[in-house]
Amino acid sequence: MRILLIGSGGREHALALGLAASPGVTLIAAPGNPGIAEVAELHPVEATNPDAVAALAVEVSADLVVVGPEAPLVAGVADAVRAKGIACFGPTAAAAQLEGSKTFANEVMAAAGVPTAGSVSTTDPAEAAAALDRFGAPYVVKEDGLAAGKGVLVSDDRDAALAHAAACERVVIEEFLDGPEVSLFVVTDGETAVPLLPAQDFKRVGEGDTGPNTGGMGAYAPLPWAPPSLVDDVLATVVHPTLAEMRRRGTPFAGLLYVGLALTRGGPKVIEFNARFGDPESQVVLPLLETPLADVLRAAATGSLASLQPLRWRSGAAVTVVIASAGYPASSRSGDVISGVSGAGFIHAGTARASGGELVTAGGRVLSVTAIGADLSAARDAAYALVDGVSLADAVIRRDIALAAVEGRIRVPG
Helix, strand or coil, X not given: CEEEEEECCHHHHHHHHHHHCCCCCEEEEEECCCCHHHCCEECCCCCCCHHHHHHHHHHCCCCEEEECCHHHHHHCHHHHHHHCCCEEECCCCCCCHHHHCHHHHHHHHHHHCCCECCEEEECCHHHHHHHHHHHCCCEEEEECCCCCCCCEEEECCHHHHHHHHHCCCCEEEECXXXXXXXXXXXXXXXXXXXXXXXXXXXXXXXXXCEEEECCCCEEEECCCCCCCCHHHHHHHXXXXXXXXXXXXXXXXXXXXXXXXXXXXXXXXXXXXXXCCCCCCCHHHHHHHECCCHHHHHHHHHCCCHHHCCCCCECCCEEEEEEEECCCCCCCCCCCCECECXXXXXXXXXXXXXXXXXXXXECCCEEEEEEEEECCHHHHHHHHHHHHHCCECCCCECCCCCCHHHHCCCCCCCC
8 A cells, every 4th residue: 555644743753653564555755854754755745735735646656645734634635635536534624624723613512512611712802801801810812723733822921811812813712621631532534433542742841831832842641540431431522422513514524533631520621623643642642553553544534444443552651752942932943963863762853854964953843752661650761761862952851741640640630
């Protein structure tokens, strides 16, 4: 099977490793990155150009196209690929609005009866200010459209919340959901839904969950503290009602539904939906999957998930730690030389090759360093051992990824 993978980040490198390890797969990637180049043939492409991606899929005789990032999905890349008669893993542009517009996602959840935060969507500064006062602190202010994981402000500072709201063309103000957060990936063909392992990521840049939101500074899976019924509960109260509502609207969702949750006193509630694999959670969930990833994604893309055998998982746990470039997330520094990146466990995101062949920074989040261990503590120790072997000037690294879980300090409100 010839698979074309679209994207160039850490999520796509994690996907590339899983797809390339699947039996009988020839992997092509566009545009890719230095890590993906080790397991795939790279082609240039403008990932958000539907016609260009569809033409490349035809050119390379792809049997399946896997679209990694959200922007190409919202732009309609999956629609253009399917119009060429090629199977594609990823939702239509209409269905990808579950991520492309938080207002749309909230409307879908309201219609489906999905538990989530109270919210107000507005372009009026006075209405935004009134919503902040209505919900109170901590203030949750979200840019309505795509923002690469950085469009959300959670703050006790009302002035900062007002400023963030004013910077958004359309803003969504929500009540704060208290409780530990969980990321659940669900592979779906629009009807059948197959959950992957729940994970937890770390969105803030500073240890102890301080500082501004980022695209994610690390993650771990599975979650030893999660209620045993969590996945079944979320499928029943969130996933299936959402898929049913999307079908009712005539825009069935097929691909990867990412459900971001808060485990509140009132049960699991949705913080956000994404229309693709999360990053960095992909870097811990996918390495634990024993079932060939290509088989799972192809079944979703061809409407045959119901006939897929139950997923098989490796024992143990996985931890990933993000290494970011100097100044992240406010800025990033390109061209800094990275050394110590060799062997298994390194997932490339913002990297490039300099003219002399050196690996250098080319973005904010540079690498994810992933390790698997017999348990969470062993995986964490192994991940940080790999981190300590990497040399990058002024790197930004959190040292507390998965620490609270290892120490048994996470409590689900009763």
